[in-house]
Amino acid sequence: MEILEDVRVAVGDKNFLRLMGLSQSPVLCFVIDTTGSMSDDIAEAKRVSFAIIDSKRGTQQEPYAYILVPFNDxxxxxxTMTTxxxxxxxxxxxxxxSGGGDTRVMLVWTAACPDCCSTSSEIFVFTDAPAKDAHLKSTITAIIESSKSVVTFMLTDVLASRRRRRNTQRVSPRKMSQLDAQLYRDLARASGGQAIEVTKSDLTLATSVIEDSLASAVVTVxxxxxNPGRPDNFMFIVDGSLRxxxxxxxxxxSLTFDLTSPTGVSQSSSQSSGPLATITTAxxxxxxxLNTDxxxxxxxxxxxxxxxxxxxxISQSSVNFIFxxxxxHEGAHGDFSLKEGRPLSGQTAFIIIVVMLASLSVTGSDKVKVTEVTLFDSSGPTESVGSGNFLVTxxxxxxxxxVVRMKGEDGSSTSRSTATSFQRQASTQIKTSSISVTQHQHRTRLYHLRSFHSRHNHQRSCQLRANNDRSYTSTSPSSITIASGDGGTANGTVTxxxxxxxxxxxxxxxTIEAENAAATDINYAVLRFSVVAKVTDITRPVCQTVSSSSNCPSSSSLCASSQWTFIANLTDGINGTGIxxxxxxxxxxxLNTSTVAxxxxxxxxxATYSASCCSQNxxxxAVDKVGNxxxxxGQARQKTVATTLTAITAAVNTTSTGGHILSISHCLWISVVVSLLWK
Structure with missing residues (x-):
């Protein structure tokens, strides 16, 4: 915990909460097609983004950051990435x-904006055309699953011919077919987002989804x-914390539906305004x-x-979870580590659930009890590991x-004498695989060593793909062969x-992907690196007390009328990077600061600090430019002010992303072992 506290000091509270995946502040991320037929869509993106910014500025719901990725053909x-x-x-x-043609570079926005898919990002994509880089689908899916990003597509004129704006723009009149739109639907489904298909004239009605998603403390209930569709009934629990x-x-x-409340009151889809809900269609x-009353x-x-x-x-609530x-790992302590990629079908899967209360600390609350965690239709035994954390097997x-769905009881409210039941669901889906791609790090080489025994004695092959979001030079085999007698493993190297x-x-x-020859099964490893120059500053800033006034009265009842001052000199040394x-x-x-030679x-x-004598400590x-x-x-009313120095020293090869080190002008050899569980 001391290390985490020092990291929090170095990066600041907001960045620390986002690092831990616990920030209640959303990120406004727009990916916008700017080709010739998109003028209406761009105008609506401007309108809704301006409305969000102006209405939430200075409030707790103000977006933490803003990201804009325009794309064209x-x-x-x-x-643009800014706060x-x-x-x-x-x-x-x-x-x-302006410009553009029949199809656009669509999925490449992940390469243009790796920060768009940072942990739990919410991304909104505006387009009216099919993607011509659909071959990146599996790579994008891997990044979405790894980062738990939610992607919502605003697709205009899916069924109608694209209108020609001006002859000089040479926009081809072409439809986005249902097959074209299915790519976007699949990505939205994998992320827990939506593929919303509207006419350009109705886009304003659909963008309310963006404003809903960017409210504070949004949870998925x-x-x-x-797919395929069939008539079905779906139950969900509404608890007292939801608003x-x-x-x-x-x-x-042609779809119809009925909504029924716990008291038996019903409303059909034909009623735009009824006792339970107001319904708008776009x-x-x-x-x-919903009017829950x-x-x-x-x-x-x-x-x-x-x-x-x-x-x-969806709703807004102080109770949520991440997984x-x-x-x-075997051993006396029974340790666990984060798993990259998809879990293996037929094997045991472990999930750590972290329950969050918006009003409490980042480690959760023991007043919230998890009663059931399911992978949609199967539940596993749940073991509390303290501080609002639960291990599910x-x-x-x-x-x-x-998908991961959690049910529990919330006893944190002081206004209720008994705990209330609640239900939450994770957005990102989990998909299993019979292919295992795992990693172990040793110096600058990563070994993928997980193996399973094959039931077949003949050769099998896997397609291997490696993509990076900076277009750095890389080499890798296009396929690897699992020979008979190899125990179901094969080796490959990515440079x-x-x-x-x-x-x-x-x-x-x-992103390293391994896919079977029939293209019916795939798994991946997503590796994150930082390019770093050699760090020579490994010493902490030094603090020297100059003075501390002792003008505070001995009686605490008189403290409000007096002030005290603490002055200190801080330096990072001759060879330091500077404070x-x-x-x-x-x-x-x-606190006021000034710099002198x-x-x-x-x-x-x-550093000059002044405070009331009611606050005497x-x-x-002090954080230098490399994170030391x-x-x-200091303390008032003491003749000698005790000055203590503690520090966190930046490691020589520390990364900002929790990933691996990639030195400038050096190659990284990644040895990949792919194993398959053949059935």
């Missing part, structure tokens, strides 16, 4: 529709996709704004359709696609080289 960019709302508004306001409950149903125009989307308990949605459809229920697939996971021009701190994501920031970690006073050309930062934290942290503490 054949290129993309420039990519400055006005700069983002200026960037999106400069977009205009229930989500399901039926602004919204349901989305996408499907063919294209294939039905948006239900404190009707907690089991609600039901009955859908009647033979065509594919989806149902999603991670983990692997068990699933034995013999069958082949297929699953990735960072160019000499790569800036230190550049993040690189390498980046100084913050107050303890104390309620004000010190001895031997070392700059000295003078202070702790300052030094702390100094």
């Amino acid at each position: 054949p290129g993309f960019g420039p990519v 400055n709302a006005d700069f983002f508004k200026d960037s999106i306001n400069k977009l205009s529709a 229930f989500q399901v996709v039926r 602004n409950l919204t349901a989305y149903i996408t499907g063919a125009s 294209g294939n989307l039905r948006r239900l704004s 404190n009707q907690t308990g089991s609600w039901e949605i009955s859908v009647n359709s033979k065509d594919p459809y989806s149902v999603k229920v 991670n697939l983990v692997e068990a 699933f034995s013999g996971v069958p082949a297929g696609e699953f 990735l080289t960072a160019p000499a021009s790569a800036a230190s701190g550049t993040d690189v994501t390498l 980046e920031s100084i913050t107050i970690r303890k104390g309620n006073g004000t 010190g001895a031997e050309e070392a700059n000295v930062t003078v 202070v702790e300052l934290a 942290v030094g702390k100094c503490a």
Whole structure:
């Protein structure tokens, strides 16, 4: 915990919460097609983004960051990533529709914007044309599953011919076929997002989904996709912590549904305004704004359709969870580590559930009890491991696609005498595989060593693909063969080289995919690296107390009328990289800093802290430009102020992403062993 606290000091509270996947602040991420027929869509993207920024500025719901990725045929960019709302508004306001042809570079936005798929990002893609880089589908799916990003597609004029705006734009009149749109539906399904298909004139009605998703503390209560479609009934639990409950149903125009409350009141899809919900329709989307009226308990949605459809229920709540697939390691301590890639079908899967309460610490709450965790239709034994963390074991996971659904009891409310039942669901789906791609790190080489015995004595082959989001030079075999007698394993090597021009701190994501010859099964490993220059500053900033006033009265009843001051000199030494920031970690006073020239050309930062005598302790934290942290503490009413120094020292090869090191102008050899569990 001390290490985590030092990391929190170095990166700041907001960045730390996002690093841990616990931030309640959303990220506004737009990926926009800017070819000639997209002028209406671009105008709507501007309208909805401006409305979100202006309405949430200065509130807890204000987006943490803003990302914009425009793309055209054949290129993309420039990519805008900023925390400055006005700069983002200026960037999106400069977009205009021009050029383009029949098909666009669509899926390449992940290469243009690796930060778009940071942990639990919410991404909105606007386009009206099919993708011509559909071969990247498996790579994008791997990144989505690994990062748990949610992608929603705004698809306009899927069934109608694309209109010609101007003759000079030479926009080809072509339809986006249902087969073309299916690619987007598949990616949306994998991520827990939606593929919304509307006319350009109805796009304004559909973008309410964006505003709903970017509210604070949004949770998924229930989500399901039926493909092929069939009539079905779906139950979901409404608890007292939920507010602004919204349901989305996408499907063919012939789809009908009924909504039923816990008290037995019903409303049909033909009633746009009824006792349970207000329903708006835009294209294939039905948006239900539910009127729960404190009707907690089991609600039901009955859908009647033979065509594919989806149902999603979201709300705002202080109770949520995150999950991670983990692997068990033998030994006295029974350790677990994060598992990369998909779990193996027929094998045991372990999932760590972390329950979060928005009003409590990042480690969760013991007042929330998990009663059941299911992979959609099968549950596993749940073991509490403390601080709101739960370990769930699933034995013999069958082949297929699953989502993690959690039920529990919330006893954290002070206004209720008994715990209330709740239900939450993860957005990203889990898909099993019979192919194993695992990794172990040793120096600069990664070995993939997991093996399973094959039941077959003849050769089998796997296609191998390696892609990285920086277009760095890499080499890898196109296929590998598992010979008889090899015990079901095969070796391959991927070489990735960072160019000499790569800036230190550049993040690189390498995706390695292994697919069987029939193209019916695939697994992957997503590896994240940072390009780093050699770090020579491994010493902490030094703090020297200059003075501490002792003017505080002995009686605490008189403290409000008096002030005390603490002054300290902080330096990073002659060979240091320099002090980046100084913050107050303890104390309620004000801090002012100035820089003066010190001895031997070392700059000295003078920190002056002033506070009421009612707050007589202070702790300052100084962070240098490579992340070394030094702390100094002072106390009022003492003739000699005790100054303590503690620090976290940046490792020589520390990365900002928790990944691996990729040195400038050096190659990384990645030895890949792919194993298959043949049936």
